[in-house]
Amino acid sequence: MKINDLRLLLKDKRVMEEINKHLWIESQKAGYNIGLEKATDEWLNLYAMEWMKYNMPEQYAKIKNRK
16 A cells, blocks of 8 residues: 555545554553554454445555555
8 A cells, every 4th residue: 555545545544543443452461552553554464444444435445556
């Protein structure tokens, strides 16, 4: 994903809710707060494309067609 795609994604309130869930879950596993930056990086790398595929199919298709 390009930086503009990431910016668009991070403006979505639903994405931030998912990142906060990821932050909580991974912090619980680790036994300490892993931090929002790490949680955001992990979520974007692990889950962003699948999330977009389901929740933003038009944007997902544009990204997939660019590759």
